[in-house]
Amino acid sequence: xxxxxxxxxxxxxxxxxxxxxxxxxxxxxxxxxxxxxxxxxxxxxxxxxxxxxxxxxxxxxxxxxxxxxxxxxxxxxxxxxxxxxxxxxxxxxxxxxxxxxxxxxxxxxxxxxxxxxxxxxxxxxxxxxxxxxxxxxxxxxxxxxxxxxxxxxxxxxxxxxxxxxxxxxxxxxxxxxxxxxxxxxxxxxxxxxxxxxxxxxxxxxxxxxxxxxxxxxxxxxxxxxxxxxxxxxxxxxxxxxxxxxxxxxxxxxxxxxxx
Amino acid sequence: xxxxxxxxxxxxxxxxxxxxxxxxxxxxxxxxxxxxxxxxxxxxxxxxxxxxxxxxxxxxxxxxxxxxxxxxxxxxxxxxxxxxxxxxxxxxxxxxxxxxxxxxxxxxxxxxxxxxxxxxxxxxxxxxxxxxxxxxxxxxxxxxxxxxxxxxxxxxxxxxxxxxxxxxxxxxxxxxxxxxxxxxxxxxxxxxxxxxxxxxxxxxxxxxxxxxxxxxxxxxxxxxxxxxxxxxxxxxxxxxxxxxxxxxxxxxxxxxxxxxxxxxxxxxxxxxxxxxxxx
Ligand SMILES: Nc1ncnc2c1ncn2[C@@H]1O[C@H](COP(=O)(O)OP(=O)(O)OP(=O)(O)O)[C@@H](O)[C@H]1O
Ligand SMILES: [Mg+2]
Numbered sequence: 001x002x003x004x005x006x007x008x009x010x011x012x013x014x015x016x017x018x019x020x021x022x023x024x025x026x027x028x029x030x031x032x033x034x035x036x037x038x039x040x041x042x043x044x045x046x047x048x049x050x051x052x053x054x055x056x057x058x059x060x061x062x063x064x065x066x067x068x069x070x071x072x073x074x075x076x077x078x079x080x081x082x083x084x085x086x087x088x089x090x091x092x093x094x095x096x097x098x099x100x101x102x103x104x105x106x107x108x109x110x111x112x113x114x115x116x117x118x119x120x121x122x123x124x125x126x127x128x129x130x131x132x133x134x135x136x137x138x139x140x141x142x143x144x145x146x147x148x149x150x151x152x153x154x155x156x157x158x159x160x161x162x163x164x165x166x167x168x169x170x171x172x173x174x175x176x177x178x179x180x181x182x183x184x185x186x187x188x189x190x191x192x193x194x195x196x197x198x199x200x201x202x203x204x205x206x207x208x209x210x211x212x213x214x215x216x217x218x219x220x221x222x223x224x225x226x227x228x229x230x231x232x233x234x235x236x237x238x239x240x241x242x243x244x245x246x247x248x249x250x251x252x253x254x255x256x257x258x259x
Numbered sequence: 260x261x262x263x264x265x266x267x268x269x270x271x272x273x274x275x276x277x278x279x280x281x282x283x284x285x286x287x288x289x290x291x292x293x294x295x296x297x298x299x300x301x302x303x304x305x306x307x308x309x310x311x312x313x314x315x316x317x318x319x320x321x322x323x324x325x326x327x328x329x330x331x332x333x334x335x336x337x338x339x340x341x342x343x344x345x346x347x348x349x350x351x352x353x354x355x356x357x358x359x360x361x362x363x364x365x366x367x368x369x370x371x372x373x374x375x376x377x378x379x380x381x382x383x384x385x386x387x388x389x390x391x392x393x394x395x396x397x398x399x400x401x402x403x404x405x406x407x408x409x410x411x412x413x414x415x416x417x418x419x420x421x422x423x424x425x426x427x428x429x430x431x432x433x434x435x436x437x438x439x440x441x442x443x444x445x446x447x448x449x450x451x452x453x454x455x456x457x458x459x460x461x462x463x464x465x466x467x468x469x470x471x472x473x474x475x476x477x478x479x480x481x482x483x484x485x486x487x488x489x490x491x492x493x494x495x496x497x498x499x500x501x502x503x504x505x506x507x508x509x510x511x512x513x514x515x516x517x518x519x520x521x522x523x524x525x526x527x528x529x530x531x532x533x534x535x536x537x538x
Contacts, residue, residue, distance in 0.1 A: 069429050085433065092430040095530045096448045105444060109435040139531025157434060 415457010
């Protein structure tokens with residue numbers, strides 16, 4: 001491969017999300033916690049990036065900053081999108097609305113008309129296999145079902161950039177595999193940019209174009225692994241397992257360093 | 260496969276729960292309590308603790324009550340009109356103050372704690388001032404009722420707005436709810452249980468204030484139920500005193516427990532604020 005010409009460099013699309021030297025400190029004085037330490041990362045449009053890292057290393061903090069819900073202590077985040085969707089680590093559904101109501105509200109706030117809204121809501125609930133539970137309220141759903149409603153709601157937003165914080169943590173392996181396929185299809189068809197946080201290394205390799213490993217205390221980018229396994233991938237394939245094993249080794253080293 | 264195992268388990272659970280609430284299990288303990296109360300009352304009468312014209316038999320009172328239903332309905336009508344007007348005005352004023360205090364930090368710092376203070380003020384204490392300001396009139400009663408009820412209503416709103424879970428505000432923001440739409444789609448529904456419980460408490464205060472107001476301000480013209488109570492007392496018609504007290508009690512319970520209680524329970528259930536196992 002030859003080096004790109006100057007023209008090629010210039011017409012390269014700008015990053016959908018660019019994180020430049022971002023640090024975040026919570027509190028001040030002795031009790032302060034440095035959650036993120038000079039993190040830099042560019043995510044290309046339509047790229048699927050997975051974030052891995054030990055618990056407490058600042059993944060949720062980073063997503064909140066990208067979504068504009070939190071301000072970095074220093075550094076800059078640039079998101080080139082009209083809308084940024086965020087699926088919270090907790091389902092964060094509105095308890096007064098049914099599963100259908102939660103999904104529909106996202107469409108309503110996105111300016112989708114009434115008839116279209118009904119149709120899309122049905123499709124989305126069907127996609128997360130909750131067609132039969134449309135009329136249930138969050139407290140009548142299981143933890144995994146709530147996560148799936150939250151997924152449907154996040155997809156309803158039709159955001160160019162979709163941030164997902166451990167979206168499939170509470171699901172059984174079968175359901176999760178199915179949702180991986182669904183999510184991959186949606187991502188491929190709609191060319192969204194996805195930043196996906198997970199603790200499951202295989203899941204990261206199954207889904208990501210790149211896997212970004214964060215080191216803890218304070219959070220830094222430890223290493224970036226490009227995933228060059230052709231899609232469609234299977235979570236139990238040998239290639240996925242091999243790369244996941246390598247990343248796990250590296251992750252293990254990071255976790256013990258952080259102690 | 261549209262339904263997985265977890266879903267199937269939940270379906271069975273939901274089907275096992277009868278959807279409609281049975282009335283009888285809720286009603287019979289109350290009927291029993293009333294029966295025991297009437298029995299105890301009758302025992303006191305039999306013991307001749309007080310002369311019979313002071314503590315008459317419950318059956319004498321109930322009989323008389325049935326007989327006087329016509330006149331009592333008239334005074335209940337007057338009282339309920341006053342209650343409606345006073346409570347309605349209290350809602351308007353309480354809501355305005357509640358929203359203002361919840362949104363403006365300066366107001367909160369200034370009068371936030373005083374609203375709670377007002378709530379602890381016994382409503383009878385307002386009556387002399389009300390009479391000075393409005394003489395013996397409908398407006399004096401209205402004044403007492405509004406001052407009794409508005410603080411609770413305002414507090415319910417402040418409480419509701421203050422306790423909107425931050426995570427839900429963030430979820431709303433991510434979905435594009437800002438400013439008015441955040442208020443409409445997140446703050447108002449999230450605050451609803453607290454607001455309704457403020458209304459319920461406001462009603463209880465309104466009712467007490469109204470009774471205090473009517474008892475003290477007797478004036479010609481419309482006679483409310485507590486004014487009937489006062490008149491009976493003045494005429495040493497003690498059966499009439501009991502009658503009026505029963506009516507006051509029953510209206511208070513019906514509106515507070517049956518009306519507001521049912522609404523509040525329905526909201527809490529819908530929001531998942533009641534332990535499912537307790538249902
Ligand atoms: N609002 C906050 N106030 C103070 N400290 C915070 C706050 N939010 C996060 N932190 C701290 O920042 C650090 C990173 O938290 P964060 O939630 O980003 O971790 P995480 O990587 O998402 O962890 P997990 O995988 O367990 O979800 C933690 O040490 C946490 O205590
Ligand atoms: Mg987290």
